Amino acid sequence: MPDERPRFCECCGRSLNNKRIKWLELNSKDGFWSDPDKVKVPDDESQGLFAFGSRCAVSKLRAQSQHLEREADRRFLWAKVTAECELGEKIG
Numbered sequence: 001m002p003d004e005r006p007r008f009c010e011c012c013g014r015s016l017n018n019k020r021i022k023w024l025e026l027n028s029k030d031g032f033w034s035d036p037d038k039v040k041v042p043d044d045e046s047q048g049l050f051a052f053g054s055r056c057a058v059s060k061l062r063a064q065s066q067h068l069e070r071e072a073d074r075r076f077l078w079a080k081v082t083a084e085c086e087l088g089e090k091i092g
Contacts, residue, residue: 006018007021007051008051009051009052009053009056010024010050010051010052010056011052011053011056011057011059011060012053012056014053016051016052016053020053020054021051021052021053022035022051022052022053022054022056022057022058023036023049023050023051023052024036024049024050024052024057024060024061025039025041025046025047025048025049025050026046026047026048026050027041027045027046027047028045028046028047029045030045032064033050033060033061033064034061035057035061036049
């Protein structure tokens with residue numbers, strides 16, 4: 001991981017304990033954050049690692065996940081409405 005200089009949370013700006021930093025990686029292609037221990041971002045899409053406090057990291061990933069779920073729901077509903085219009089009848 002990056003060096004031991006003082007770090008500040010990318011989310012709230014608070015000073016971080018270097019031993020408790022949670023690193024998140026930013027994907028420049030889709031703008032999403034990921035835990036580098038769980039998801040490998042391709043090198044040509046990575047903006048690098050950014051320091052977060054543990055609470056802010058969890059909040060950031062949770063909010064992103066909720067956004068993706070809402071977007072998936074919106075796309076599903078749009079596809080359903082489009083199919084109903086094309087068929088001229090209501091679907092389930």
